Structure formats: structure tokens, C-alpha cells
Amino acid sequence: MKNYFKICALLLILALAAPLIITPGEAQAAVQKGGLKYYLFYNAKTNEAEFLVTNPTKNTINLQFPSGKDFDLEIRKNNQVIWKASDGKFYNQITRNEKLLPNQAKYFKIQLPKLTNGKYDLYAYFEGIQNRNKPVANLSITITNGIQDPLKYSLWYDQNANKAYFLVQNTSNKYTKLSFPTAKEIDLELIDGQGRSIWKYSDNKYYGQALKTEWLAPGKMKLYSAELPKNLSGNFVLKAYFNGLNGIEIPAASIKVSLNSKTEKSNLSFSAWYSTQTKPKIVxxxxxxxxxxxxxxxPTSQIVEVIVRGNNGFYWKFSDHVKFAQTPQTRELHPRSPYYSFIYLPELPKGNYQAEIYYLGYSKxxxxxxxxxxV
Known part of the structure; x- marks a missing residue:
């Protein structure tokens, strides 16, 4: 049975690697690094990328994946990343160990977003190796049957008002037909440093599902504005999407923004105390x-952080002992309806202690x- 799978894998490698069967609508690249050989293909007919990782050696190669992600793919234009396969996706954080036997292969296929005409570069990353943050293969492609886009997009952020502004302008000398599949004309998205989508403007909004069509005259523009979340702090990538040209799935514009939490403490009342009822805990x-x-x-399911320090040198941090779901969460705090959290403590030696409680919706x-x- 093992020989059967080896033969199948070898035939797959030979079939994909043979240049004679690559049609004019396809592009390919092959790179060998660290014992593994990587093949990256693009099929223009289906607008799909195929990524093949093979072991052409006579030795078994050990692979370690730090999460549920096997690979990643980037699309770049003018050396700027405009799309990443993993953006907005969430993977379990369980480490996996696999063995890639001689002549075995791992095969991945992914549908690419619809693109406008032009030249692009594909970069493939493999998560099973130590240098997983470096591309293992890249491929240049040219889109000739893509979407025509005569519009110019501008995106900026007003930090004082905590607002994003998105400008769409018709720079051609002809009327441009805009077709919106629904009442949603734009969307905005915040991506954190780990590539996770943590906020979308369209979240929790309802849009009419009727098709909407309009014409944008030459030189005319449409300006959109939206307030960004007040409780986020840190550096993010802000992406803007325009839905007026059927099928464009990549951001029309993106910028880096630095946000500072603006939740007013005057509208929040906090209290905390030490309790020994049932078990020692902070309420x-x-x-x-x-x-x-x-x-x-x-950014995760964690709502509070607690740090306990003692005059005896004791130190304890709540998040060091609890595993939180690594998916963005939206929490609501209703008027006059308190939120309670019970943080159970470990056994404490005698001493005097101070507990600092951080409500992460307010400040980290x-x-x-x-x-x-x-105690």
C-alpha cells in the first residue's frame, strides 16, 4: 500500500512538473530549498493557484506546523501586498508534526480573487519549515482578461475625529457604470499584526439585497466616511473595499493606522475585591x-487581565495560566447591567498583596x- 501511494505521488509530481502539458494559459515556477522542492502554478482559465511541496530526496523530512495553517499565498502588485490567503482566517494553535517520506508530496489549490488587468507576483509560503515567514516560491503572472477599473481610490485616516475617509473618483473621460449587488457600497476592515481581521465596518449592519445601478460621470467622485472602533489600541492595516464594480474582491486601497483607545472611563464604573468564599479569588x-x-x-476571547504582586516577591499573571480562543470577539456592556468576572487564584503564601485588574475593552x-x- 505504501508503494502505491509513493507511485501516485511520483506520478503527480511528474505530471505537474512536465512542461509539455502546461497549457498557454498556465504559468509555473519550481524551486528547491532545504531538501524540499516547491512548485507554484497559475491556471489563467480557472484563476487558481496550485502549490506543490515535494520530497525528492531519499530521506524522510520532518515537518512542524505551529498551527492549523499549512501554507499561505500572497498577491503583490508593484511590490505591495494586495491580497493574502490567510487574512481574516483563524487557525487552531495546536502544533502538528508530520513526516514527508521520499517521493511524497503535499498539494494545495486555492481560488484567487478577481483582479484587474495588469502584472502581479505570487508568493508562496510553507508553514512546515523553520523559515516559514520567507517565501519558498514566487511566480509572475499577467492578467489580460480581468476587470476594467477606470476609478481612482484614496483612503486616509483622521486621528482627531477617529474617522476613515474613502474617496472613489472617475478619472476617465467616460461615464462609468457602477453595479452594487446589494445596498452595501463599501466595506472597511482592520487587520492586526498577525494578519487577523478584527473589525469590519459592515459587521452587525443590515443591507438591502436589491441590485443597485448608477453612473459616475467623468471627474465625479463618491466620498465615504466611517468611525473606527474606539476601544482598539495599536498598529493596524486599514483596508477599503468598493463594491461598485462587479466582482472585485481585493482591497481598493489600504493604509497603516495607529489607534489609541478612546473609551471614556467616566462612563465606566469598576470595582474589585478579594474573596475567600468557596475558593480564594478576585471578584x-x-x-x-x-x-x-x-x-x-x-482580539481574543480574553476580557480581563489580572496581575498579583506580593511584598514577599510573589508574582502571578492570569493569562499565563489560561488558554484563550484566538478569534476576535465583540462584547456588549449594557447600561446599568454590570459585568462580573471571578478570577480564581493559586495558593498564596503569607504576605500583603496588590491585584491590578485590566478591563481589556477599556485599556490593555x-x-x-x-x-x-x-493572606
Whole structure:
């Protein structure tokens, strides 16, 4: 049975590598690194990329994947990344070990987004090796039957107003037909440093599903604005999508933005205390004292962080002992409806302690409240 799979894998490699069977609508590239050989193909007819990882050696090669992600693919234009296969996707964080036997292969196929005419570069990454952050193969392609786009896009961020502005302009000398599949004309998306989509403008919004068509006159423009989340802090990539040209799935524009949390503490009331009832723990509450529901975008399922320090040198951090789901979460805090959290503590030696509690919807760096206690 093993020989059968080896033969099948070898035939697959030979079939894909043979230049005689590559049709005029396909492009290919082959690279050998660290014992593995990588093939990257593009099929213009189906607009698909195929990525093949082979072991042409006589030795078994050990692979280690740090998560559920096997590979990644980037599309670049003018050396700028305009699309990444893993963006907005979430993978389990369980490490996997695999063996790639001699003449075995791993094969991946992915549908690419619809692109406008022009030249692009594909970069493939393989997660099973140590240098997983470096591309193992790249391929240049030319799109000739793509979408015609006569529009010019501009995106900027006003930090004082915490607003993003997206400008769409018809720079041609002809009227441009805009066809929106739904009432949603644009979308905005924030990507964090790990490539995760943590916020979309369209989230929790309802759009009419009727097709909408309009004409944009030469030189005319459409300006959109949207407020970004107030509770996020850090550096992000902001992407803008325009839905007026049927089928364009890549961002029309993207910029780097630096956000600072603007949640007003005056609208939040925090309290915390040490309790020995049942088990030693910190009890924390957060109350929304305003008249409107607050929404918090969190990068993981973690809502609070607790750090305990003692005058005896003891140190303990809540997140060091709990595994949180690595998917963005939207949390709501309704008016006059407190949120409670019970953080159970380990066995503490005698001493005086201070606990700092961080409500992550408010701030990751400023404690929401501190409480002192003795054991």
C-alpha cells in the first residue's frame, strides 16, 4: 500500500512538473530549498493557484506546523501586498508534526480573487519549515482578461475625529457604470499584526439585497466616511473595499493606522475585591453608567487581565495560566447591567498583596482598578 501511494505521488509530481502539458494559459515556477522542492502554478482559465511541496530526496523530512495553517499565498502588485490567503482566517494553535517520506508530496489549490488587468507576483509560503515567514516560491503572472477599473481610490485616516475617509473618483473621460449587488457600497476592515481581521465596518449592519445601478460621470467622485472602533489600541492595516464594480474582491486601497483607545472611563464604573468564599479569588465588576450600550472589539476571547504582586516577591499573571480562543470577539456592556468576572487564584503564601485588574475593552495598559489584600 505504501508503494502505491509513493507511485501516485511520483506520478503527480511528474505530471505537474512536465512542461509539455502546461497549457498557454498556465504559468509555473519550481524551486528547491532545504531538501524540499516547491512548485507554484497559475491556471489563467480557472484563476487558481496550485502549490506543490515535494520530497525528492531519499530521506524522510520532518515537518512542524505551529498551527492549523499549512501554507499561505500572497498577491503583490508593484511590490505591495494586495491580497493574502490567510487574512481574516483563524487557525487552531495546536502544533502538528508530520513526516514527508521520499517521493511524497503535499498539494494545495486555492481560488484567487478577481483582479484587474495588469502584472502581479505570487508568493508562496510553507508553514512546515523553520523559515516559514520567507517565501519558498514566487511566480509572475499577467492578467489580460480581468476587470476594467477606470476609478481612482484614496483612503486616509483622521486621528482627531477617529474617522476613515474613502474617496472613489472617475478619472476617465467616460461615464462609468457602477453595479452594487446589494445596498452595501463599501466595506472597511482592520487587520492586526498577525494578519487577523478584527473589525469590519459592515459587521452587525443590515443591507438591502436589491441590485443597485448608477453612473459616475467623468471627474465625479463618491466620498465615504466611517468611525473606527474606539476601544482598539495599536498598529493596524486599514483596508477599503468598493463594491461598485462587479466582482472585485481585493482591497481598493489600504493604509497603516495607529489607534489609541478612546473609551471614556467616566462612563465606566469598576470595582474589585478579594474573596475567600468557596475558593480564594478576585471578584471584578464593570458597569456602564451611560445610557447607551457599549461595544468592545477584542482580539481574543480574553476580557480581563489580572496581575498579583506580593511584598514577599510573589508574582502571578492570569493569562499565563489560561488558554484563550484566538478569534476576535465583540462584547456588549449594557447600561446599568454590570459585568462580573471571578478570577480564581493559586495558593498564596503569607504576605500583603496588590491585584491590578485590566478591563481589556477599556485599556490593555492602564488598570481599571486595583485592590489590596493580605493572606
Amino acid at each position: 471584578f465588576s464593570a458597569e456602564n453608567t451611560s445610557n447607551q450600550t457599549m461595544r468592545f472589539q477584542l 495598559t492602564i488598570p481599571a482598578v486595583k485592590t489590596n489584600f493580605s
